[in-house]
Amino acid sequence: MKIIVTAEARLPKNYALVRDMVHEHGTGRHLTAADVHSFAKQRQPRIGYSTVYRALNRLARLGLVSEVLVPGADVTYYESVAGPHAHFRCAACGRIDDLDYRLPKAAVARIAREHGFEIGDVLVNFTGRCASCREPAGG
Amino acid sequence: MKIIVTAEARLPKNYALVRDMVHEHGTGRHLTAADVHSFAKQRQPRIGYSTVYRALNRLARLGLVSEVLVPGADVTYYESVAGPHAHFRCAACGRIDDLDYRLPKAAVARIAREHGFEIGDVLVNFTGRCASCREPAGG
DNA sequence: GGTGAATCTGAAAACTACTATCACTTTCGA
DNA sequence: TCGAAAGTGATAGTAGTTTTCAGATTCACC
Structure with a gap:
């Protein structure tokens, strides 16, 4: 082999x-x-x-x-x-930003244990409006 | 109006x-x-x-x-x-399970504040192998 | 009720991101 | 040098979803 x-x-x-x-x-x-x-x-x-x-x-x-x-x-x-991170997608302009965030390891481990899963990937995505797209219309 | x-x-x-x-x-x-x-x-x-x-x-x-x-x-x-929850997708059999997990509110608020985002949706997805798909092949 | 504008409808065509196919070329190990 | 294996680009195909279009339905208002 x-x-x-x-x-x-x-x-x-x-x-x-x-x-x-x-x-x-x-x-x-x-x-x-x-x-x-x-x-x-x-x-x-x-x-x-x-x-x-x-x-x-x-x-x-x-x-x-x-x-x-x-x-x-x-x-x-x-x-x-790159290291694990999350993404933010602006629903208005479509741009995607990297975010320095990852799920607490303990939480992932707990879910895997409770359900018997083998978890490979963890994806965290936020959707909303970015700073530039918020300005014109206000909120 | x-x-x-x-x-x-x-x-x-x-x-x-x-x-x-x-x-x-x-x-x-x-x-x-x-x-x-x-x-x-x-x-x-x-x-x-x-x-x-x-x-x-x-x-x-x-x-x-x-x-x-x-x-x-x-x-x-x-x-x-339903209330906010996460999803697990088994890469082997394709099935999708609901998970009772949501991101800590404080974390979401912090990210929104730091980047000036207005965050609407938070999506958390796990990928891996479900309990049934793990059994036959072992690890 | 009656009327006209706005909305809804289903079939089919169009769209889009991606994958498979095919015949040809290149690469690699011996 | 040789042959098998892998890579290549053009093109056709796939699948999920959206758009189009002409006809049917619904609704606000009278």
Whole structure:
């Protein structure tokens, strides 16, 4: 039985390019697959959508980029890997912000124990209106 | 200026039917629009998808049913309105469970204050494997 | 009741994000 | 160098949801 030590070792050139695009543009920002594709095209004009999607899927599976699944937004966003955090989505302008918040470990452990779950991911999402969108209309 | 007091007052017949279907079948369960449609058809065989979708959208906007937006599941679920709670989605079998958990109010208030957000919804989602799906494969 | 405007309706087409297919090319290990 | 395995881009396909459209229904007002 072989153990793959570095997932990077066998990463195809285009996949590495995609990873770089996410790391360069996606720190604190949230890129759609289309965004990533258009960034990637600046360096590799012939790269296709399919390759970008395939790359993002694999990179996410390998833990080299983070998928950001935002309920209510009907696209998947990508960002560089970071510690666990929450997301805020402004219902008015659609922008998504990172928040430095995570659920208390004890709470997660309790839920897992009580229900017999094995909990992998914990997603915390806030929806509302961001500071800029609140101003004009008042409350 | 007129103020609409009861949102129910002007609810079209089919929309009320859809609401009833969700309330009858969707307490503690999670119905897709297709589920709702097929339940509704048992009472109103000529009702179409469009009407069900339109009804669900409006009912959700009016707060008469709850949309369950589960990241990773690519459908929207609906359930009757209930107090705030979290959802667990089993990545293996796809089932979705209600959990009696909500974020500490103080935490939400702090985030809103710090960022200037007006926070409406708070969504907490756990993903992992449910008790039944853990058994066969072990860990 | 009667009337006209606004709303609702269902079938079907359109939309959108994403995935699968296909034939071709590239990569990699031996 | 060779052959198998993996990657590639164009294109077609998929699925959930939304839009369109012409006809039916409802409602406020008389």
